[in-house]
Amino acid sequence: MKKKLIISLVCLLLVSTSARPAEKTMALPILEIVKAVTKKVIRAIDLRIQRLQNKTIWLQNAQKQAENVLSKLKLDEISDWTQKQKDLYKGYYEELAKVKSIITHYQRIKEIAKKQTQLVQEYERAWNLFKQDTHFKDSEIQYMDRVYTGILEESVKNIDQIFLILDSFTTQMSDLKRLEIINKAADQIDLNYDDLTMFNRQNILLSLQRAKTEADVNQVKQFYGIP
Numbered sequence: 001m002k003k004k005l006i007i008s009l010v011c012l013l014l015v016s017t018s019a020r021p022a023e024k025t026m027a028l029p030i031l032e033i034v035k036a037v038t039k040k041v042i043r044a045i046d047l048r049i050q051r052l053q054n055k056t057i058w059l060q061n062a063q064k065q066a067e068n069v070l071s072k073l074k075l076d077e078i079s080d081w082t083q084k085q086k087d088l089y090k091g092y093y094e095e096l097a098k099v100k101s102i103i104t105h106y107q108r109i110k111e112i113a114k115k116q117t118q119l120v121q122e123y124e125r126a127w128n129l130f131k132q133d134t135h136f137k138d139s140e141i142q143y144m145d146r147v148y149t150g151i152l153e154e155s156v157k158n159i160d161q162i163f164l165i166l167d168s169f170t171t172q173m174s175d176l177k178r179l180e181i182i183n184k185a186a187d188q189i190d191l192n193y194d195d196l197t198m199f200n201r202q203n204i205l206l207s208l209q210r211a212k213t214e215a216d217v218n219q220v221k222q223f224y225g226i227p
Contacts (some may be wrong), residue, residue, distance in 0.1 A: 030152045037159050038116045045110045052103050059096050101175060109165055112186050119155055119193045123148055126200040135210040147199060155192045161185035
């Protein structure tokens with residue numbers, strides 16, 4: 001449904017008639033927010049992963065030290081020490097499993113944040129080109145700005161989901177529920193990215209269709225880096 005809607009939006013570009021906007025665009029404030037928050041998320045995740053990796057090393061070293069102590073005990077001392085070690089090992093294994101699970105979730109969240117960064121980069125690349133393309137009317141550029149603004153606003157909701165996941169590690173949320181939110185956020189950012197790239201492709205196609213000569217067509221292809 002969204003893909004059909006975006007194709008229809010491109011068609012509507014043909015009938016618009018207002019004046020070309022100045023350098024300031026509707027999407028600019030949202031863009032800066034998305035870029036700043038996404039960078040903040042990636043930095044925060046990197047820091048948390050580093051701390052958890054350090055904790056993993058500490059737990060593994062502590063477990064190794066306990067094994068070394070056990071190997072040096074005499075047989076008659078082992079029976080008294082075994083139950084204590086069982087409890088100790090259980091704690092190590094459970095904590096290690098928990099830490100590794102969190103690291104896996106953080107890595108997935110970081111991938112989502114990176115996809116968000118790719119969306120922003122693709123938007124900036126295409127938008128800067130479309131504003132220079134003389135095949136588009138002033139009103140069409142305005143309309144593109146509104147569509148891009150809508151896509152960026154949707155992507156902000158994904159960042160909200162990412163923060164919800166990060167906050168969930170300080171609550172009693174289950175891994176299953178946390179994974180459900182992660183998958184939902186990943187699917188949504190993929191959809192936003194697909195909408196953006198398809199909108200870009202439709203606009204490039206429109207520019208090609210408006211090229212009047214073969215030389216003009218080749219110029220458009222070169223402009224957008226089309227082989």
